[in-house]
Amino acid sequence: MIIGTLFKQLFGKPATNPFPVKYMPRSVTALLEKVGAGKAAINPPIPVPSDLRGKIAYDRDKCIGCQICIRVCPANVIEFLPEEKKIRMYVARCTFCAQCVDACPVGALSTTDEFLLADTDRFSENLVVG
DSSP: OHHHHHHHHHHSOOSSOOOSSSSOOSOHHHHHHHHHHTSSOOOOOOOOOTTOOOSEEEOTTTOOOOOHHHHHOTTOOEEEETTTTEEEEEGGGOOOOOHHHHHOTTOOEEEOSOOOOOOSOTTSGGGEEO
16 A cells, blocks of 8 residues: 555656755856747746636725625634724734635625745735725
């Protein structure tokens, strides 16, 4: 059993993206200069799957302020703005479960293929939607 799994993993195709170049460069800037000059090639990234649940997109014009998304969100990501009857989402807390997307009756919320969301400030423009 273990021998079969070992050979399967040893000779199977990797499930992750390969490193951008074959060997680790001594200098990243020198590598980028070589790539720009056409002397080196970078491995292309694997395409994002179509069913990826990435960053939530919010269409303010469609939103009716029903607050259903707030009730179904397990991570308390969504804040209601009563003066505008709209919402604000703090993506740094989001678990990307997409329950808010499924619950929205007017389709004001949707998932995107954006998933590289690292930032040093959890309240940056990139991590606050709405």
